[in-house]
Amino acid sequence: MGRQNTFDGLSEFLAIAKRQSVRKAALDLEVTPGAISQALQKLERRLGAPLFHRTTRRISLTEAGETLLAKIAPAAQLIETSLGETLQHSNEPSGTLKLIVERLALPHVIEPILPAFREAWPNVKVDITVSNTHGDFIADGYDAGILIGSYIAKEMIAVRLSPPFKWAVFGSPDYFMHNGLTSVRMSQNTRARHFHER
The missing domain is CATH 1.10.10.10 (Winged helix-like DNA-binding domain superfamily/Winged helix DNA-binding domain)
Incomplete structure (x- = not known):
């Protein structure tokens, strides 16, 4: 028994x-x-x-x-x-949301929505790393990333967060004559910057 x-x-x-x-x-x-x-x-x-x-x-x-x-x-x-x-x-989201975002996303995506997000989900802490590197951010421990579309891996699930951006490069004729067009490429080894919002 x-x-x-x-x-x-x-x-x-x-x-x-x-x-x-x-x-x-x-x-x-x-x-x-x-x-x-x-x-x-x-x-x-x-x-x-x-x-x-x-x-x-x-x-x-x-x-x-x-x-x-x-x-x-x-x-x-x-x-x-x-x-x-x-x-x-x-039933209420809580904990820490770890994001890795492109530097360009700060003024165009993060800053406009962060206050409303914090008000809607006060129990969620947002931990943001700003970096222009494009590795396997899931393997690095991030929950999600905000990247330029061309850098998103094919197997990733992606949602558009902003209208398309148009890129333009400006410089004097003398600069391009002496340095060539390749010098205007953005470095992909930009040092990461990290901060968090509560």
């Missing part, structure tokens, strides 16, 4: 005490009245005392039942409240 669970029968006992009816308690717990009665009988045998007076018309607590209810009802309410709070927290 398996070990007796301390809480066996208590939910049925509480439901009957609340509703003063086995049938109504069964509806609340979505089980049959027979299952409720069987659970109550097992609890009474375990405790060695009847918990309810039963007649054909009504059911009421015995002295032992009233004593038990007074002791466990507050604990049951606390458990129910705690479970509800935990469920609520689990």
